[in-house]
Amino acid sequence: MKEEILDSLSKISILIVEDDNVALTLLKSALKPYCMSVYTANDGYEGLESFNKNNPDVILTDIHMPMMNGFEMMNEILKTKPHQKFIIFTSYDTDNNLLKSVKAGAALFLKKPIDIEILRSMLMSLSVKSQDKLIKLSHDISINLEREKIYKGGNEVYLTFLQNKLFWLLAYNLNSLVTYDKITEYVYEDENVSKSAIQNIVLRIKKELGIKIKNLSELGYMMTSQR
Template identity: 35%
Template sequence: MNEIFKELAHLNVLLVEDDTQLQGVLAGLLKPYVGQIYKAQNGQDGLESFSKNDIDIIITDINMTHMSGTTMAKRVRELDERVPIIFIAAYDTDENLHNSLNIQNSNLLKKPFDKQQLLIMILMATKNGAKTSKRLNLGREFSYDTQGRLLYKESETIVLTRT
């Protein structure tokens, strides 16, 4: 089974979880299988980390202080429509289902789950909604989407014109 997960080795994962103990457990589960793991304690920090790094997939709790996972995901969608998002939630409520299903290219994984379930969900999410755009961090809050040919300052699109 581990051969299947070798495809994950190149992935940069953003892990957003306010429970530091669970965040540590999840990071420990993912570390042998993925490339880089970026960690954030809440949606606000997650959005900042997403803006500064080349993220291939986001794994986020839904209910967090400062900014929820769904609010963060909506703001991420303003920057990148294709990056897969996996929501993790302790309670599979109608509201959680509704909010997560309304965000393009996202999935919901109910806690508790095991390592294999998480890895399979990541594999499926990255295969189904593979991110084709590549955002390059240009420094000083600027990034460039090479696929869409768009320049961003933080989350704001800057329109480029030909001269």
């Protein structure tokens, strides 16, 4: 069982958001040797920036933090990636907090002090929940949303860095509008970018994959699945 847990952890990236530096260091030390990547942040704002930059598989977050708390950060992240996986931990284990966690999108809830073995088991359960269900974008193109893989004629294909970030932002929000502001925030990490530059990337994705991405006037873009 332990070997299974360690094997599952080695395939996932994790972001830890915690304002207590001692707790943050302990969690990082306990997970880093076993996980593919471990990122850290001291508050919700830093956590949001790290999410936009690194797109972790699982986010571990405290609730009570300065600047931006865990719930506020989660709500912002879920606007970009509705299926993001979270584990929330807090010292205040009340029914109200648990309910708020579930409504905010938390996958699992853990009370402090953190039991590392329980945390590792939770992470394993999240990693094995990834489904192999494919979503068809066209006759040739299908995607695995959980594993973030693109297939063309059954073979995996790859995009450039910016193309990949934009593609998955649109895929997370399939059949829904993704605004220019959201594209700038997530893909370009709030750097100034022209609409024509975004359009050029969209055109390259459409040309390479042969999929439908609609431009909705001056609002943004929408990727559509095959009906």
